[in-house]
Amino acid sequence: MQVLVLVFINIILAISLNLVTGFTGQLSLGHAAFMGIGAYTSAILTLKASIPFLPALLLGGILAAIFGVIIGIPTLRLKGDYLAIATLGFGEILKIIELNLKITGGTVGLRGIRQETNIWVVSVAVVITIFIIYRIMKSRVGRSFIAIREDEVAAEAMGIDTAKYKVLAFAVAAFFAGIAGGLFAHFYRYINPNSFGFSRSIEILSMVVLGGMGKISGSIVGAAVLTAAPELLRSISAYRQLIYGILLVVMMIVRPEGILGDVDVKIPIQRKLEKLLNKNS
Amino acid sequence: MFFQQLINGITLGSTYALIALGYTMVYGVLKLINFAHGEIYMFGAFVGMIMVTTFRLSIIPAFIISMLLSSLLGMGIEMIAYRPLRKSTRITALISAIGVSIFLQNLGILIMGPATRPFPRSIRSYYVNLGAIKIDILQIIILIVSIILMVALHLLVKNTKVGKAMRATALDKDAAYLMGINVNRIITITFAIGSALGAAAGVLIGLYFNSVSPLMGSMPGLKGFVAAVLGGIGNIPGAMLGGVILGVIETLGAAYISSAYRDAIAFAVLIIILLVKPSGIMGVNVREKV
Amino acid sequence: MALLEAKKLTMTFGGLMAVDSVSFNIEQGEILGLIGPNGAGKTTCFNLLTGIYQPTSGEILFKGENLRGYKTYEVTKKGIARTFQNIRLFGAMTVLENVLIGQHCRTKTGLFGAITRLGSVKKEEENAREKAEELLKFVGLLEKKNEKAKNLPYGEQRRLEIARALATDPELLLLDEPAAGMNPQETNDLIDLIKQIRQMGKTILLIEHDMKLVMGICDRIVVLDYGKKIADGTPKEIRENSRVIKAYLGDPD
Secondary structure, eight states: OHHHHHHHHHHHHHHHHIIIIIISOOOOSOHHHHHHHHHHHHHHHHHHSOOOHHHHHHHHHHHHHHHHHHHHHHHTTOOHHHHHHHHHHHHHHHHHHHHHOTTTTTTTOBOOOOOOOOHHHHHHHHHHHHHHHHHHHTSHHHHHHHHHHHOHHHHHHTTOOHHHHHHHHHHHHHHHHHHHHHHHHHHHSOBOGGGGSHHHHHHHHHHHHHHOTTOHHHHHHHHHHHHHHHHHOHHHHTTHHHHHHHHHHHHHHHOTTOTTOSSOOOOHHHHHHHHHHHSOO | OHHHHHHHHHHHHHHHHHHHHHHHHHHHHHOOOOTTHHHHHHHHHHHHHHHHHTSOOOHHHHHHHHHHHHHHHHHHHIIIIIGGGTTSOHHHHHHHHHHHHHHHHHHHHHHHOSSOBOOOOOSOOOEEEETTEEEEHHHHHHHHHHHHHHHHHHHHHHHSHHHHHHHHHHHOHHHHHHTTOOHHHHHHHHHHHHHHHHHHHHHHHHHHHTOBOTTTTHHHHHHHHHHHHHHOTTOHHHHHHHHHHHHHHHHHHHHHTOGGGHHHHHHHHHHHHHHHOTTOSSOOOOOOOO | OOSEEEEEEEEEETTEEEEEEEEEEEOTTOEEEEEOSTTSSHHHHHHHHTTSSOOSEEEEEETTEEOTTOOHHHHHHHTEEEOOTTOOOOTTSBHHHHHHHHTGGGOOOOHHHHHHOOHHHHHHHHHHHHHHHHHHHHHTOGGGTTSBGGGSOHHHHHHHHHHHHHTTOOSEEEEESTTTTOOHHHHHHHHHHHHHHHHTTOEEEEEOSOHHHHHHHOSEEEEEETTEEEEEEOHHHHHHOHHHHHHHHOOOO
């Protein structure tokens, strides 16, 4: 059960990173930082301000989204690899701040966070995340994200305010990463800055890459495989990071479209799901 | 106090400059941030340390062997992880480079263990006293070695046939190829030289701080990149200047503002420079062709 | 009043004068050709008109309004759309989606609407699809609506770019070498298409090297050479203009 909770949290992280990197084409290496903001915010609110879990969780997501905008706006002028490095830099700065602030507990982190996350809570959160991201991607907004990835100059020439949409992608992704962080904090009951560093960002990126960039179903599969495998096969868990490294290289060379392949595989359940998602609510 | 810190900063900065050169050269020819460069630096430091401890070599042959082996590593990385992606998008190649970096770092942990190991000080301790300032002979050596390597690189790129071919490849790979330049060979040479310089920095820093560890490459690697961007990426004198400036800013910042935020300073510098002048101090703005 | 007035447009890159004090008008409903040897500054002119570059000096008036300072997407919304010389479609998206993107600036759905999918949002999406299909039918690509843009043959990609530009509902359509790489049959079809677009009430500015096309459909032609305007007149006048002949064929001396 514990593995399943972690799988679900990682699905939220992978889908949200996919929104920025896979769909909008902006490589972000600081996704874990947004997770950290959500985790710390919600944990501090439940721990020190006795705010109920749900509002605390949402506030964590919202603060992460605000940071997404703050980071998104200045980095907009950057393209591709520069953007990647800038997001990495922001992530590291945030981590260093978390290491040095009193309210975040410094290097020790925060202990004794209330246990609020369980399998039901994360299930609902995953379903809501998939629903919202799916709907965004099948709309005018989502099309604009993909257009930016495909050709930014042409997207702008077609009337898309590319700057606005890139910030929007960052903000939405940061929101869900923040929610995932809040769920994480209230599941493990203990957080420290190292949970939200560069290696976590790479872990999330590996999930997105494995499943295929720009595919929601891919992120679900990628997160499930990479989370469950090291938990179930204890023998490989020591080589976890090593495997992420090999995975990134091999996937890029052999199968950049992800393990699911170029065609978005549609299993029967998925078809039904899509029908359901497309139905007017 | 201030001058002491300044000298410490310049010493640190000259090693950043050596690392930055590797980034800048590779970026120049491939438009790729060679993320694994920090790990090559780490590898170089380990080779140097092992040569001195296990093989009981003196520091100069250890230094040279480290540079040679690291250039082989650099060439191998390029052939395996980057060459198949030459025609892919830049984001694809960058992800592959990140993969190589993570892989090497963890391979290092697996083989050498995660702990920090000492790098025996194989140079006699000697301090130059200039009034209140105390300069370690090692600092002077680092500075001199860095300058020699940088000048050698500069002359190589400016005056030799290989250097000319490198510059041509950086400007336009296809045109260079049509002019009869073996582009693959030039890229290989670029990786070899860049990696050798990274390894040199690794050995020097290993000596200076008397320690090596599998994780030692990630921060200096990133800072080397920041230095390259600060100076103007793709620009060799820019990388040297950027390295020294970054080293000084970081050391002074740590001394006078807060040492807890030491690593944040470099990233703050990066973000500011990217926003204010993304082409760096010595770079030229390139406009995207529509 | 002319639909668009370019007044002493100048654009320098470093020391290079890519466009040097060029003035011309585009009248409502006409087809204006912009020609000149390679490197004459034609595409730079397009980039100036669409806000990709801001002119070093000079101004552009569109329906009397100065376009200085407007970003590309704002210019598109004001009613100027373009195609690209080196086709820039959204390759991984379907043909239909490409045309839907063209309608971006004429539709409104935001994040909230996308998630809730209220009645008005569904209606807007349906209308956009209908309009996209109409445009695809117009350029003859309706049967291919679900194919990926990058899988279309070259000539069809050019037509798709035109459909996508038309989807922005422009008053002025800029076509950058629409016949490049087309065979004579495709070029003839293109000429018919451009004439039909004019009949829809659109004004067209086109860059083209295919003289049969230029002379055949343009009401008026502006000739650039080394960034300067060297002639402006009807196809007949241009054909007989000695400066134009010299620019294209070189000085007989």
